Amino acid sequence: MAHGKRAGARTKRRLRPALLGLALGVTLAVVAWGYLVYAAIDFGTSARAGDSTAWWFLALAALGAVACLFLGLVLVTRISRAVGLTRGPDPRTPATPAEPAGPTAAPGPGGAPPTPGGRRAAR
Known part of the structure; x- marks a missing residue:
């Protein structure tokens, strides 16, 4: 970037031990x-050859691989x-009791869906 008057100071890249550990x-x-x-x-090859205990080791190895x-x-x-490639979900805001709770209200998270037909049918 140029040395214009709006150019901010560049931050130095440094080693972050937490990222190294991850x-x-x-x-x-x-x-x-x-x-x-x-x-x-x-273990699957051994189990198919007739070793019955190899089935248990096969199951344990498969579960360990999944984990x-x-x-x-x-x-x-x-x-x-x-x-900084991704970010966590936005925090939820609790619903305030001052919001209208009728058929004309928009459905909130976990709220009831609006009445079919809209405001006119709700009269």
């Missing part, structure tokens, strides 16, 4: 997911919020 967590979760998927495939993938996706979401 990135490390995502990496570990994805590596664990890959290992558990590989183990589940191996690791979910954890990785949650951590990616937290990284995207920390970087």
Whole structure:
């Protein structure tokens, strides 16, 4: 940007340890997911060959893989919020009792739908 009088001071990019920790967590979760998927495939092969205890290990490895993938996706979401790519939901405002509560009122979140036909049918 030019050195105009409206140009703001540039902020320096700095290392943020929280983001580094989240990135490390995502990496570990994805590596664990890959290992558990590989183990589940191996246990499935053993189970089909006749090893009955391998079915239990297959189920545990599959559940662990699902948990690791979910954890990785949650951590990616937290990284995207920390970087500023996404933002959280807007806070809800409580409904005030002064709002009209009749068939002419617009339906609120969780409110009753308006009367079919509009204001004229409500008379």
